[in-house]
Amino acid sequence: MELMYLPTIESPADLRKIPVDELPILAKEIRHVISEQVKESGGHLAPNLGVVELTIALHYVFDFSHDRLLFDVGHQCYTHKLLTGRFPMLSKLRQRGGMSGFPNPDESPFDLFAVGHAGTSISTSVGMARGDTLSGEAFDPESNQQGRRVVALVGDGSIVNGVAMEGLNNAGTLKRQFLVVLNDNGMSIAKPQGAISAYFDHIRVGTTYRSLKQTAKNVMEKLPGGSILGDLSHRMTEMMKDAISADSWFEHFGLLSVGPIDGHDLPSLISALIEVKDVDHPLLLHVHTTKGKGFAYAEDDATAFHSPKPFEVVLDKVKVRKGGRSFTAAFADAMTDLMSRDDRIVVATAAMPDGTGVDKLLEKFPKRVWDAGICESHTFDMLAGMAKTGLKPFFAVYSTFLQRAFDQAFQEGALQGLPVRLCLDRAGVVGGDGPVHHGFCDIALLRVFPNAVIMAAIDEPTLHAALTFMSGYESGLSAVRYPRDSVLHQDGSCEEFVLGKAHQIRKVHNPELAILGYGVPTMHALEVAQRFEGSYAIDVYDARFAKPVDGDLLEHLLANDIPIITVEDHSITGGFGAALLEEASNRKLDSSLITRLALPDRWIGHGSRPEQLNEAGIDADGIARCVAQILASRPTSIPTIEQPTITG
Numbered sequence: 001m002e003l004m005y006l007p008t009i010e011s012p013a014d015l016r017k018i019p020v021d022e023l024p025i026l027a028k029e030i031r032h033v034i035s036e037q038v039k040e041s042g043g044h045l046a047p048n049l050g051v052v053e054l055t056i057a058l059h060y061v062f063d064f065s066h067d068r069l070l071f072d073v074g075h076q077c078y079t080h081k082l083l084t085g086r087f088p089m090l091s092k093l094r095q096r097g098g099m100s101g102f103p104n105p106d107e108s109p110f111d112l113f114a115v116g117h118a119g120t121s122i123s124t125s126v127g128m129a130r131g132d133t134l135s136g137e138a139f140d141p142e143s144n145q146q147g148r149r150v151v152a153l154v155g156d157g158s159i160v161n162g163v164a165m166e167g168l169n170n171a172g173t174l175k176r177q178f179l180v181v182l183n184d185n186g187m188s189i190a191k192p193q194g195a196i197s198a199y200f201d202h203i204r205v206g207t208t209y210r211s212l213k214q215t216a217k218n219v220m221e222k223l224p225g226g227s228i229l230g231d232l233s234h235r236m237t238e239m240m241k242d243a244i245s246a247d248s249w250f251e252h253f254g255l256l257s258v259g260p261i262d263g264h265d266l267p268s269l270i271s272a273l274i275e276v277k278d279v280d281h282p283l284l285l286h287v288h289t290t291k292g293k294g295f296a297y298a299e300d301d302a303t304a305f306h307s308p309k310p311f312e313v314v315l316d317k318v319k320v321r322k323g324g325r326s327f328t329a330a331f332a333d334a335m336t337d338l339m340s341r342d343d344r345i346v347v348a349t350a351a352m353p354d355g356t357g358v359d360k361l362l363e364k365f366p367k368r369v370w371d372a373g374i375c376e377s378h379t380f381d382m383l384a385g386m387a388k389t390g391l392k393p394f395f396a397v398y399s400t401f402l403q404r405a406f407d408q409a410f411q412e413g414a415l416q417g418l419p420v421r422l423c424l425d426r427a428g429v430v431g432g433d434g435p436v437h438h439g440f441c442d443i444a445l446l447r448v449f450p451n452a453v454i455m456a457a458i459d460e461p462t463l464h465a466a467l468t469f470m471s472g473y474e475s476g477l478s479a480v481r482y483p484r485d486s487v488l489h490q491d492g493s494c495e496e497f498v499l500g501k502a503h504q505i506r507k508v509h510n511p512e513l514a515i516l517g518y519g520v521p522t523m524h525a526l527e528v529a530q531r532f533e534g535s536y537a538i539d540v541y542d543a544r545f546a547k548p549v550d551g552d553l554l555e556h557l558l559a560n561d562i563p564i565i566t567v568e569d570h571s572i573t574g575g576f577g578a579a580l581l582e583e584a585s586n587r588k589l590d591s592s593l594i595t596r597l598a599l600p601d602r603w604i605g606h607g608s609r610p611e612q613l614n615e616a617g618i619d620a621d622g623i624a625r626c627v628a629q630i631l632a633s634r635p636t637s638i639p640t641i642e643q644p645t646i647t648g
Helices: 020-041 052-061 078-082 087-092 121-135 162-171 194-205 207-222 226-244 246-253 266-276 296-300 327-341 358-364 376-388 399-414 431-436 442-446 460-472 521-531 551-559 576-586 609-616 620-631
Strands: 068-071 150-155 178-184 256-262 282-288 311-314 317-320 345-349 369-371 392-398 421-425 453-456 478-481 503-506 513-518 538-542 545-547 564-571 594-599
Touching: 020 052, 020 078, 020 087, 020 266, 020 311, 052 078, 052 150, 052 178, 052 266, 068 121, 078 087, 121 150, 121 162, 121 178, 162 178, 162 246, 246 256, 256 266, 266 282, 327 345, 327 358, 327 392, 327 421, 327 460, 345 358, 345 376, 358 369, 376 392, 376 399, 392 399, 392 460, 399 421, 399 442, 421 460, 442 453, 442 478, 442 545, 442 564, 442 576, 453 460, 460 478, 503 521, 513 521, 513 576, 513 620, 521 538, 521 564, 521 620, 545 576, 551 564, 551 576, 564 576, 564 620, 576 594, 594 609, 594 620, 609 620
Parallel strands: 068 150, 150 178, 178 282, 256 282, 345 369, 345 392, 392 421, 421 478, 453 478, 513 538, 513 564, 564 594
Antiparallel strands: 311 317, 453 545, 503 538
């Protein structure tokens, strides 16, 4: 496709030079380049295709070099990035040196927050609105027409999130311009009401309508019994609005509401935004869009094309470039086996049935499996309630989203001693989604809870064994973590998990060093030990547990003067290695022989997962460098090679 307009746009100022009747051409170009790039790199396809016209209209009407635009979740930001000078970066979408798949302030001043979690845009927008008001920078139609306007974009799936509800509740107290744009692409919060609704919206947001309401109220209050008459008038007005507009629900939060309008009709969108742009009152604009718009396969199956892997279309059929079998698939099969044998097991996820493998469980066990929507806190508490009734609840959730239910894990889970079981997908670094989705702190969060048990899987058999252990653990919260990665070993037996005990997977005579791997990096450690065979004698252990750690093994190794390397795909702060150091301190052991390899105490950017593991020094090459550095001074050493600094 020949591009006419998109290559000419270096900023939204260039966008506003294009005639309105030509903007559909630009929209078509944007859909084309996004679809073609996602075919190559993977990424969030359907969410971005659904908001092309809406994003164009927002940038056409507002000046976000000055005004504020805040995204919710952020996986719908590709068009925004293309309109703000980042078209040259698209060819390396989600890759090192290329465009992030989420808003990123390091990329552009047009990205105000790095976001990747749902429900946040309204609250952060309220904060910026209040900040601009206090600094005198807020837009005011009478006193400061050059001030900053604030726009929060939120989806119909995100707005039901508890944080979004809290934000709406507070937004209604603002005394200034504040616009929430609700992108409704599937939940049908309300249906268009036709000409009457449009007319009512027009007069309702107008200053004349609101000034007449205030004048009438003031007159009534001066009459005998005026307060009662005023209250009656207000109630009748609200009843009238309720009868005409299905969006009146938002007005109970103190926001005027407009819509729904067609989110793919650019002239109508631009007209509506111009009309509501300067309203000096919190307002919600309800926009209907089609997720995956313009790409037939995504329109037909928005779930499958929400965030697809690289794919190609051959003879009208979509072929996904497949890697190996994933941990997610292994989890689904293991849970199917367990649920078939134990009818007390129930499973829930929070809006991620496909991403966690729960979609397969929903099909097979529809009465014992739930998708609770983007409500991690609620989901945890719901499962805690089920545990209280004697069921065995499992929560399939991305590690990064578990953070949102920390309070519930504390109050309704751990404190009550209830056996809620956490299946933490996407643990560690996650590749193209980058820092907003890295599962780097789950061990640190959960390790503080008394009686909590925290495990990690290294392959499919250990994942099945860990889930089996969890199904029988009734003394409190338990968790198993596994990455967004292919399973290296799919078959074979696995010894049962024994609480707090590591499992030796490589044993040598007179070991010079022991590597205690936690999770998938254990497989890299095994590769390193085999790589050094004949030069160094290295034992390798699958640690299995970050809480409780295997203190007896630790004491045995240190008593025999055997250096220990711990390796994990978790932050070096508060992770497995830190737990081992604490155990050594508790046992009055010399911890100087313990060296920790983990994710560094800094942010790791988007790119491929192998690149991120390499950057962190927890792939095979990084572990090998550490081994050589530690053993270089020993009598059996090989020549020293240049080594990075290792945190001990």
